[in-house]
Amino acid sequence: MMQQPAEADALFDAARRRVKRRERLTPWLMMAPALAIIIVFFGLPTLYMARMSFNLHPDQRLYVPGFTLEHYLSLLTDPLFTGALWTTIKLAFVSSIFTVLIGYAFALLVWLQPAKWRFAFIALALCPLLISEISIIFGWWMFFPKNGLLSYALLSTGVIEDKISLMYTEFAAFVGLIYVTLPFCFFILLSIFDGIDKRMLEASADLGAAPFRTAWEVLLPLTRTGILVAFAQSFIWSMGTYATPSALGPDTLWTVGYMIQEQMLGKHNWPKAAAFSMVLAVGVAIVMMFIRSLMWKRTSFHA
């Protein structure tokens, strides 16, 4: 007679534990597909690639298992690869500076515009984001060469006497690269501007500051973090974007991304392609950590 309540208690406890266990399992079950994709198609391949980068490549075979640092060292010693590394960094750096300058001015003007224009400009800024990189390349590919639109337009307006070609120049590569990275930068900066109270500008003007001084002393400090994040973001994107500079730029404009494609598809040298890929991945990860630390500082500052 006395045992019955105890038994019921035990049963109830067991049931509660089951529910609890199921509750603890539910989030993991729901996350399973996402985690599976990340682990199987990102985690494992990265580990595999890291291992591959130390393998040997003595002959025509794709790779021979072994251990060597030669592929990493070639990035520092072989002038061809050292050049590619420098080109990548230089290209990413210069194009990110221009991306941020243009993106900043664009975002600032859209922020200051009356609301009716806003939608049109945001739609415009979305265009490069929604168009395939290959179509963008092809568009500029028809603009710059001798028989392209630029040459024709300048010739028919009488600006120039003879056909010109800007194709396969660093300028063309930058134009293409900035086109690809501009929307990211624009949207990051626009979201920063949207968080600023516009009355601050009026206050500054009322206190007698000229527009340039307002920009320098009020806007710039408020958007400094945004500028850094936008710069880092463009830097990541232009480091990895190799198709645009290699298709529009001069033949000597070899980037690490292009080298990876060349080693993988052209030379069938898997270990070297893997080593370069690891270097690129680590570079991106470092810049990403930098962005995260900036964001973290920003949120902790506001809290």
Place this chain on the structure above:
Amino acid sequence: MLEDAQRETIPPVARRRPDALLLRALALAFMVFIVLYIAIPIMITLTMSFNDASMIRFPILHWSLKWYRDFLGSPQWVDALGNSLIIAIGTMTISTVAGVLAAWVFERYKFPGRSALYLAIMMPLFMPGVVLGLGVAIAFGGLNIGGFAVYGSRGLVMLAHSLWAMPLVFMLMEATFRIIDHRIVEASYDLGGRPLRTFFEIVLPSVSTGIISSALFAFVISLNEFVMALFLTDRDTQTLPVLMWLSLRSAGTPRLAVAAVILASAVFASLVLILLWYIRQLRKTSR
């Protein structure tokens, strides 16, 4: 003395006028520049696709739909378009299911290792396509499962594209879930709704616009991507952007412009779908 006195009587606004005018002119010039910059490659491609000549040169003398007929008459290009659409629909399905579920977990549950997992899910979105493509190609190169060649299959490309599309869906949906009314969810729990049932019957319908938009963005990402696809496809499974990249390397013809226009039309159609759905939802809620 007189000059000084005069200057003081001029109101500050008037004194700034030339400055403001200059700024306004600069702003206008910049806006013209940016509109031209963004529009040039788009307009040039659209125009060239209606060119009659077989060479890319300006001015365009005759107009025709010749290259559209040529595109649609070429099995290689039509197949590539078909591959692109199949892969994009697959990517959309995989990454929407995985991304939405994961985003809900991050919104609703507390669990150990939260921020590390968040970083792990977002990481591939920031990785260059060439790195992701190479990794998958090396890890799955030559893999056969029961006579089915995984490498070179459309399925592998879908999963590789999901590395970009899934984190994007995850990010967008995390933001969407944050603004839903949690009292409804609590009410469902109180009425005895199990977590999964609540999720499917209460939560999902209330964020349908967010899901449709992020799904179509996943579709667009996959449709446009060509670096991973370049590493992972063979002749039979190559996508339209891959074929465009390969033929640009040999010779550019107006056929490429047609391909670009068709690709952009598919993207544009997705945008119209998002817009239509959004309007439909607005009507529903206002009724």
